[in-house]
Amino acid sequence: MTLASGLLAADTPVAQNVFFYLMSAVIIAAAIAVVTTKNVVRAALYLIVVFASVVGIYLLLAAEFVAVTQILVYIGAIMVLMLFGIMLTRAKIGRETDLTNDNWWLGLATAVLLVGVMGYALIDAYSDDKLPRDTQVATIVDNSGQGSNTATVGDAIFSQYLIPFEVVSVLLTAALVGAIVLARKDRG
Amino acid sequence: MLFAAQAQEAAGNDGLMLNQFLLLGAALFCIGVYGVLARKNAVMVLMSIELILNAVNINLLAFGALHGSIAGAVFALFVIAIAAAEVGVGLAIVLIIYRNRHSVDLADVDAMKG
Numbered sequence: 001m002t003l004a005s006g007l008l009a010a011d012t013p014v015a016q017n018v019f020f021y022l023m024s025a026v027i028i029a030a031a032i033a034v035v036t037t038k039n040v041v042r043a044a045l046y047l048i049v050v051f052a053s054v055v056g057i058y059l060l061l062a063a064e065f066v067a068v069t070q071i072l073v074y075i076g077a078i079m080v081l082m083l084f085g086i087m088l089t090r091a092k093i094g095r096e097t098d099l100t101n102d103n104w105w106l107g108l109a110t111a112v113l114l115v116g117v118m119g120y121a122l123i124d125a126y127s128d129d130k131l132p133r134d135t136q137v138a139t140i141v142d143n144s145g146q147g148s149n150t151a152t153v154g155d156a157i158f159s160q161y162l163i164p165f166e167v168v169s170v171l172l173t174a175a176l177v178g179a180i181v182l183a184r185k186d187r188g
Numbered sequence: 189m190l191f192a193a194q195a196q197e198a199a200g201n202d203g204l205m206l207n208q209f210l211l212l213g214a215a216l217f218c219i220g221v222y223g224v225l226a227r228k229n230a231v232m233v234l235m236s237i238e239l240i241l242n243a244v245n246i247n248l249l250a251f252g253a254l255h256g257s258i259a260g261a262v263f264a265l266f267v268i269a270i271a272a273a274e275v276g277v278g279l280a281i282v283l284i285i286y287r288n289r290h291s292v293d294l295a296d297v298d299a300m301k302g
Contacts, residue, residue: 013203013204016203016204017204020204020208024208024212027212027216028212028215028216028219031216031219031220031239032219034219034223034235034236034239035219035220035222035223035226035227035232035236035239040229040231040232043232043235044235047235047238047239050216050239050242051238051242054242054245054246057209057212057246057249058245058246058249058264060204061209061249061250061252061253062253063249063252063253063260063261063264065261065265066245066249066261066264066265066268069265069268070245070268073268073269073271073272074238074242074268074271077272078238078271078272078275081275081276081279082231082234082235082275082279084279085231085234085279085282085283086231088283088286089230089231089282089283089286089292090286098228098293099227099228099229099232100226100227100228101225101226101227101228101295104225104226106225107221107222107223107224107225107226108222108226110221110222110225111218111219111221111222111225112218114217114218114221115214115215115218118214118217118218119211119214122207122210122211122214123207123211126206126207126210127205127207129205129206129207129254130203130204130205130206131203131204131205131206131209131250131253131254132203132253132254132256149258149261152258152261153258153261153262153265156258156259156261156262157262157265161259161262164266165266168266168269168270171269171270171273172269172272172273175273175274175276175277176273176276178277178280179276179277179279179280180280182277182280182281182283182284183279183280183283183284
């Protein structure tokens with residue numbers, strides 16, 4: 001199978017494909033801007049663009065609850081935290097020349113090698129797989145055979161995945177208490 | 189030629205290709221890896237880690253959609269929660285480093301270097 005067959009299927013919904021490639025182009029361009037820009041604040045703003053476009057990809061995969069959570073947690077909370085971090089560490093607000101390591105080319109070589117190997121492996125292994133058209137109309141499965149993905153997610157979290165969910169809650173509490181303890185001013 | 193063969197094998201019930209999402213995830217992951225390796229500023233490294241986690245989420249949801257399983261969405265939610273915890277602790281550590289050394293340059297944090 002060639003690259004073209006991995007990326008384009010003949011009998012696909014055109015609108016979804018157009019939306020997917022539009023979102024992908026924005027994601028890739030903004031992500032490259034995040035890792036190459038010379039301005040820390042601008043990098044954070046490009047990162048918001050990446051997150052917002054990834055929301056579009058989630059919606060395409062009929063994961064509307066994850067999409068809304070991404071908006072609330074990533075764009076709403078994590079990015080504000082990042083901007084606070086930038087301000088509190090007094091990064092220069094304008095252009096900064098010293099943001100990249102001297103041996104950045106080593107990182108570039110690693111990333112290019114990795115994308116080559118992963119791309120080859122993915123095209124080799126999965127070029128025949130197509131997503132069912134069903135996932136694009138907001139239902140995957142439900143016990144009763146109907147209902148939304150959101151209902152299914154809630155059902156799964158509080159039945160099958162209850163223990164992992166509780167563990168994540170405890171971890172989140174511990175991490176945030178730890179962060180407060182670490183960042184307190186009067187601590188040593 | 190290629191497309192004609194595909195049109196034949198494509199059943200009427202098929203939607204998007206799985207590989208579209210996987211390759212997007214791979215590209216986003218590798219951009220994040222480049223950012224982690226190449227950036228000096230600790231906050232920028234944390235941002236690159238967020239790119240990597242988003243790539244993982246795309247993969248989880250794509251495989252969940254492929255298998256008609258909700259597990260992909262559930263674990264994507266767990267990843268988002270872990271990412272929130274990681275950013276909180278990570279930024280606290282970066283703040284301590286800044287307070288002690290007045291710099292967030294990762295090349296300056298070399299106390300463990302022999």
